[in-house]
Amino acid sequence: MSLLRSEWIKLFSTRTTWVMLGIGLLCEALLAGLYVGLVSFREIDGVEDDGIEGILTGTGLLMTLMLVLGVLIVTTEFRHGTTGSTFLVSPRRWPVLVAKLAAAVLVGLLAGLLYVAVNAGLALPIHSNRGGELPPGDVLVEIYAGVVASFALLCAFGLGIGAIVRSQVGAIVAAIAFFFIVSGLPYLLPGSIGDYFPAAALGALHGDIEGDGSLSQVGGGLVLAAWSLGLWALGTLLVTRRDLSD
Amino acid sequence: MPELEVRNLTKRYGSTVAVDDLSFAVEAGRVTGFLGPNGSGKTTTMRALLGLLRPTRGEALVEGRPATAMKRPLETIGAALEATAFHPGRNGRNHLRALAAAASLPTSRVDEVLEMVELSGAAGRRVKGYSLGMRQRLALAAALLGEPRILILDEPANGLDPQGMRWLRDLLRAQAAEGRTVLVSSHVLSEVSQVAEELVLIRDGKLVSHTTLAEFTAGGSTPSRVRAADLEALAAALGERGARVGREEDGALLVEGLGAEEIGELALARGIAIHELAPQRSSLEARFLEVMGDEESEGS
Numbered sequence: 001m002s003l004l005r006s007e008w009i010k011l012f013s014t015r016t017t018w019v020m021l022g023i024g025l026l027c028e029a030l031l032a033g034l035y036v037g038l039v040s041f042r043e044i045d046g047v048e049d050d051g052i053e054g055i056l057t058g059t060g061l062l063m064t065l066m067l068v069l070g071v072l073i074v075t076t077e078f079r080h081g082t083t084g085s086t087f088l089v090s091p092r093r094w095p096v097l098v099a100k101l102a103a104a105v106l107v108g109l110l111a112g113l114l115y116v117a118v119n120a121g122l123a124l125p126i127h128s129n130r131g132g133e134l135p136p137g138d139v140l141v142e143i144y145a146g147v148v149a150s151f152a153l154l155c156a157f158g159l160g161i162g163a164i165v166r167s168q169v170g171a172i173v174a175a176i177a178f179f180f181i182v183s184g185l186p187y188l189l190p191g192s193i194g195d196y197f198p199a200a201a202l203g204a205l206h207g208d209i210e211g212d213g214s215l216s217q218v219g220g221g222l223v224l225a226a227w228s229l230g231l232w233a234l235g236t237l238l239v240t241r242r243d244l245s246d
Numbered sequence: 247m248p249e250l251e252v253r254n255l256t257k258r259y260g261s262t263v264a265v266d267d268l269s270f271a272v273e274a275g276r277v278t279g280f281l282g283p284n285g286s287g288k289t290t291t292m293r294a295l296l297g298l299l300r301p302t303r304g305e306a307l308v309e310g311r312p313a314t315a316m317k318r319p320l321e322t323i324g325a326a327l328e329a330t331a332f333h334p335g336r337n338g339r340n341h342l343r344a345l346a347a348a349a350s351l352p353t354s355r356v357d358e359v360l361e362m363v364e365l366s367g368a369a370g371r372r373v374k375g376y377s378l379g380m381r382q383r384l385a386l387a388a389a390l391l392g393e394p395r396i397l398i399l400d401e402p403a404n405g406l407d408p409q410g411m412r413w414l415r416d417l418l419r420a421q422a423a424e425g426r427t428v429l430v431s432s433h434v435l436s437e438v439s440q441v442a443e444e445l446v447l448i449r450d451g452k453l454v455s456h457t458t459l460a461e462f463t464a465g466g467s468t469p470s471r472v473r474a475a476d477l478e479a480l481a482a483a484l485g486e487r488g489a490r491v492g493r494e495e496d497g498a499l500l501v502e503g504l505g506a507e508e509i510g511e512l513a514l515a516r517g518i519a520i521h522e523l524a525p526q527r528s529s530l531e532a533r534f535l536e537v538m539g540d541e542e543s544e545g546s
Contacts, residue, residue: 006348013340014333081331084298085341085388088325089348091297091314243299245259245290 003090003099011103020069021111024062025118031058032123055123059147062115066151067175070104070158075168083244097236101156108155112148146205149221156228163235198227247310249274249396249427250295254304257290264290266451272429277422279442280431283538287451288431292398296325320349320392326385326399334374338365338384342391349392359387378405396427403437415441435534449538470506472499473522480518487512
């Protein structure tokens with residue numbers, strides 16, 4: 001608990017976190033607001049659209065930012081050499097990584113809730129003012145829950161990659177490339193193997209439209225959680241065994 | 247039981263041997279100077295003691311146990327490793343707050359240590375704008391946070407101005423006087439010779455000497471420069487007492503093997519007026535260089 005408080009202080013005592021959350025939410029508000037405010041959603045593809053995609057515009061940026069924030073939670077320590085003082089307080093290192101995981105999940109949830117607040121407070125009213133139909137309440141709750149969960153899991157995913165790669169730039173590139181590009185490739189394979197990779201799992205978690213995935217929303221969440229936890233465990237093992245000589 | 251102990255510590259990085267079968271122990275309640283040229287393995291040894299790296303062979307123990315087995319780490323051992331190890335965008339106070347939180351220490355303790363290192367005024371500024379000396383003070387503040395029984399300080403004098411150096415010496419003395427164990431490394435003897443009671447000298451990762459400062463000083467030939475009314479008589483008298491007597495370029499005597507007091511008393515007993523009697527202070531440093539092989543004395 002004390003280690004978690006320490007991580008929380010670290011997280012919010014640099015500008016990066018504030019800037020990332022601020023920019024993410026601002027862009028979400030702008031994009032979602034503009035989209036539902038200006039685009040004539042009824043005409044898209046000639047298909048009847050329930051407006052969900054429009055409302056969720058801007059999620060992608062925040063998801064990427066969550067992934068990056070997760071990476072930074074661990075790589076900044078290696079980059080600036082603060083691992084020395086951190087692991088002096090807790091020479092057994094795994095509890096620190098547990099605290100970091102908890103902090104990543106919490107900040108992801110926080111960002112998710114802020115996201116929902118902005119979205120429900122801005123995009124939904126604009127949408128319905130223009131006569132757009134809203135999905136039923138329970139569907140909306142499911143969608144929002146999926147987004148909030150995905151933010152937390154993406155942050156944890158980034159943390160795992162950060163602990164494995166350690167180099168800041170390398171880890172950011174690796175996390176984005178792996179998540180958004182590489183893990184989508186097995187999707188092209190026959191069978192349902194691709195469903196169990198992060199990209200598809202994220203899609204399922206968002207109740208996504210494109211895929212004909214076999215995973216339910218909860219299933220997608222669990223698969224993504226398993227990936228995040230697995231990467232975190234590997235990263236923790238590596239950090240625990242590593243010599244800290246700089 | 248010694249407070250700090252390394253036993254047959256060896257640390258290899260690939261084919262490079264940073265520390266080579268090093269053994270020494272540090273007892274409680276005194277300042278021990280850990281001396282050696284840059285790259286001699288001081289930092290590696292300290293990091294091994296702190297559990298930050300795994301020995302290739304041997305052990306590094308804190309109060310008889312590896313650092314990873316410490317119960318309340320920050321209250322057992324405080325360390326200032328490198329002056330640069332801060333997040334540049336975080337302010338000094340928040341750096342300490344995060345550490346205090348992790349060790350379940352009250353935030354009031356943060357303000358206390360900031361006061362102790364005279365950094366309260368700059369605590370709200372981001373570390374990016376700190377001078378090297380301010381970073382050293384912040385690192386010291388972090389080390390003092392848990393009121394630890396043991397302090398490990400790696401080159402804490404780097405970047406300090408002369409007033410800062412005096413302040414640091416006073417601080418270390420006070421810490422030792424309160425019964426704390428202090429291990430302070432340096433590559434310059436003069437930085438620690440005024441506070442350290444014991445010296446551990448290493449070179450190329452090997453122990454060169456573990457001695458008290460008094461023995462180290464006595465063991466060396468601390469020569470005195472002497473001029474007197476009757477130099478020849480005095481030289482003869484000194485010779486009888488077993489001193490080695492040489493000549494300076496201007497004709498003055500250079501006396502080794504006898505202290506200044508003994509030389510003065512001998513001259514008085516023989517009725518020879520002393521015109522000058524000056525112990526050659528630089529000899530301590532000279533002896534250090536002699537022991538260390540005189541390869542490096544300055545720089546970083």
